[in-house]
């Protein structure tokens with residue numbers, strides 16, 4: 750879709766940090782960050798990326814769906830437009846069709862023009878469900894965090910899993926400690942062809958064990 754609109758994209762290593770400055774091209778206008786990134790869950794050094802982008806006058810957009818605004822305050826870290834899939838943690842009950850873009854004062858006029866030109870609007874029912882979800886977001890996330898930690902601690906003892914749980918956060922670990930996002934666990938199997946199936950089986954068994962042990 751972006752290509753049809755004449756927009757070129759370049760993908761970067763999520764652990765690139767300030768090194769992203771070396772990837773900017775003369776026609777670069779924006780940096781789109783998703784942190785932690787879906788599937789592999791590296792936590793990017795968003796302040797370093799934002800500083801490099803702003804030094805070139807670029808706009809920083811962030812998909813902040815995984816961490817939510819409670820676990821990652823995007824604007825304080827230099828983001829200009831913070832994007833949430835409201836369908837996930839915000840809604841919390843799998844019954845909401847909604848996406849949210851929160852912007853800075855400086856980016857508001859451009860965003861406002863785009864959304865009025867496109868005629869985008871949210872239904873009143875969806876707004877109601879999003880507001881309902883926000884009321885319980887904090888308690889739900891706290892429980893998600895406890896569950897994720899319990900599962901990660903169980904997984905770290907399993908031979909079938911090589912880059913796992915708490916250790917896997919080592920992809921950006923220093924940053925992960927500074928900007929903890931919690932509530933998410935990524936698992937990698939040990940590389941043999943059957944290892945993935947074993948890791949999945951371990952996860953299935955583990956979630957039962959963990960539920961038994963921790964009541965999660």
Ligand SMILES: Cc1ncc(COP(=O)(O)O)c(C=O)c1O
Pocket residue numbers: 783787812814815833834835836837847848
């Ligand atoms: C991190 C993240 N952002 C955005 C989306 C898009 O969500 P939706 O299709 O509900 O808008 C997803 C969906 O999986 C996601 O995982």
